[in-house]
Amino acid sequence: MELLKAQLDKVGEGGVLGGEEAFRLYDTFGFPLELTMEIAGEQGVKVDEDGFRKALEGQRSQARAAREQVDAMHAGSASALVAHLPGTVFSGYSSFSDSGKILALLDGKQHLEQAEAGENVLVVLDKTPFYPEGGGQVGDSGMIRGGSAVLEIETVSKSEDVILHHGKVLEGTIKPGDNVTAEVGARRRDIQANHTATHLLHNALRKVLGEHVHQAGSLVEGERLRFDFTHPQSLSADEIQRVEREVNALIAADLPVDCREMSMDEAKKQGAIALFGEKYGERVRMVSVGDVSRELCGGTHVTSTARIRGFKILAESGIGAGLRRIEAVSGNGSVTCQ
Structure with missing residues (x-):
């Protein structure tokens, strides 16, 4: 302030x-x-x-x-270039900032000995709070700083277990071995709110329309969310209002959001919903919202539903036989669109 x-x-x-x-x-x-x-x-x-x-x-x-x-x-040589590197430790579930060491710099075709101001570069750290694009959630943006060097990170992706930071050097020079601080941008808070909102939306759709509704895809950004689901027909104006009211009621209830790792068998016993067609390992991460929602999810989330602040459906449309799409906003966006 x-x-x-x-x-x-x-x-x-x-x-x-x-x-x-x-x-x-x-x-x-x-x-x-x-x-x-x-x-x-x-x-x-x-x-x-x-x-x-x-x-x-x-x-x-x-x-x-x-x-x-x-x-x-x-698809190109970047994946092959990082194949020998150890997997990146992701610390972003509990922190927006973390220290780390640069393990490699790439230009997409080869390893670099250093990168200077004005150069675009892929950065691999030993650990990072930056979430890589996946599961419908966009990659984080933010800054990496070390010594006199400053890098702006535009997005983050993943190649097997190695996280790649796509960015540009704004100041100074960086090289492998440098100790740096990675700082996720404030937009992550909006992304987290929208991601948890998709879980509430999924629950509300199943409650209003029926348990035949299943997630068929999603896009979670800072400014908006998109949710694809199975349903044979368009939603009426009344159904859209009921879904919206249900989501906002869950937000107002200030339900705790709990994320924990467990075995797949334990998650099934607890009634967790898995995304159809998604491949899961022996260990999974279950995201619970109070007693109303349990889903397998690797994304980042708010700690309580009140942090979402509000939810507004912008559009509902068909995208294929038996598939519908809802576009919505949460937080400040939901207030602006009232």
Whole structure:
């Protein structure tokens, strides 16, 4: 909050806080645009909303481009180049920041001895809090810092057990062996809220429409969520309202979200829902929301449903025979769309 007030003091009463700066406050420090505008208004400062949305769309475009490169890199030589490396330890379930050591730098075709400011690079750490794209959840973004070096990470992917950080060196020089600090961006909080919201949505759909409903796919981003499910016909306006009310009731109930590892047999005994067609090992991770939802899931989640704050369905459509799709938002997005 002090950071925001300092920026507003620089602008001064009657001035305009630039869209790029408002977006940086959101992207790096987690200040929602609505909160920034409210506090700015109290100090007589306007916020460049169009500039904010332009910066947001620019970030989305970068993330989409980075994700499009992920599959190509996996299919190419990057996977072969990291095959000999030990698996990356993922620490992001409990932390947004962690220290680590650079095990390798790649340009997608070969190992690099170092990378300098302005260069795009794939970074492999021994451990990381960055979640790699998978299970419908997008890869994290954020920063890696070490010494005088600063890297901006646009997305993160996985090759077998090795996590690849796709980024660009902004300052300094990095090389294998450097000790660094990896810091996940504030957008992860929105991603986590949307991911837990998909579990609540799944539960609500089964309650309203029937237990024939099963998840058929999903996309979990910071700004929105998409959920595909089995159902033979479109939802009526009343059904959509009932589903939405059910999800919001579970959010208001402030149910605890518990994530724990166990054997597949134990998860089945506890009634965990598995994603059809997904391959699971002997050990699985079960995400429980109070007593209403148990699903096998490797993604990141909020610690209680109240942290989701709200849920709003934007659209419902058909995507194939017997398959439906819901697009929705949670948190600040759900308030904006009321």
